[in-house]
Amino acid sequence: MSRTIALLTDFGLDDPYVGQMKGMLAAHAPDSLIIDVSHGVEPFCISQGAFFLAAAMEHFPPDSVFITVIDPGVGSARRIIAAEFGQRIVLAPDNGVLELAENRFSGTVIVTDLSEAAAKIHSSATFHGRDIFAPLAASIACGTSPSSLGPKLPLREIVRRGFNKPVWLEDGVKTTVLHKDRFGNLVLNIPDTQTLPERMSIPEEQLLSGNDASCVKRVCCYAELEPGATGLLAGSQGYYELALNRGAASEMLGLEPGDALTLKF
Structure with a gap:
């Protein structure tokens, strides 16, 4: 066979x-x-x-x-x-x-x-x-x-491009967007085995004009987020993902696969 x-x-x-x-x-x-x-x-x-x-x-x-x-x-x-x-x-x-x-x-x-x-x-x-x-x-x-x-x-x-690991900073982490799913969730290149703070933020310069949703809360599931709030959770694919409860994080940030994002601690 x-x-x-x-x-x-x-x-x-x-x-x-x-x-x-x-x-x-x-x-x-x-x-x-x-x-x-x-x-x-x-x-x-x-x-x-x-x-x-x-x-x-x-x-x-x-x-x-x-x-x-x-x-x-x-x-x-x-x-x-x-x-x-x-x-x-x-x-x-x-x-x-x-x-x-x-x-x-x-x-x-x-x-x-x-x-x-x-x-x-x-x-x-x-x-x-x-x-x-x-x-x-x-x-x-x-x-x-x-x-x-x-x-x-x-x-x-063999060729490597460096997106397999996030870049850790003194006050945060630089990540790469690996995937935008159909719900607008953004899968980041941070393995879900990594411990992250309960509260993080997105620098204002990385937010779209007129968007002030800079606070990021680490949660266990989408339902733990208030409507319109941004959260980071361990997804089903082995990586953390940035999400909005019943909203599209990709639209909020204007990010696509391959783009960079910084999370501040």
């Missing part, structure tokens, strides 16, 4: 791109179960793609193969890699999208450079997801070892 294949892209669902990738997978790995993690990553937003991958991996079968295509450098000299997190294998461009998964994984990560194998596959310059990632993932799902497709790559040599 072929492995489960998980798809994570920034392709959206308006174009035929996801369908074409699934068609390639069905042709090359017909026994594999194909599951969509998401195709709603903001275009080119590597930090959000990294968050989706890290949040999803542990909820999939242990031998799953992930195709993670958030690839603003498609067609360039950027590497294509396979990273083994135990039995789980992630195929991705080497652009930092593995950074959060690496940070959350407690074992040894083995990385293989698939660039030479990819170069042997006839492909368009703009759609490596269909032409390269899908057939390589199908081959691995059907039993091919990544080690047979290219040389090992030292883990220290």
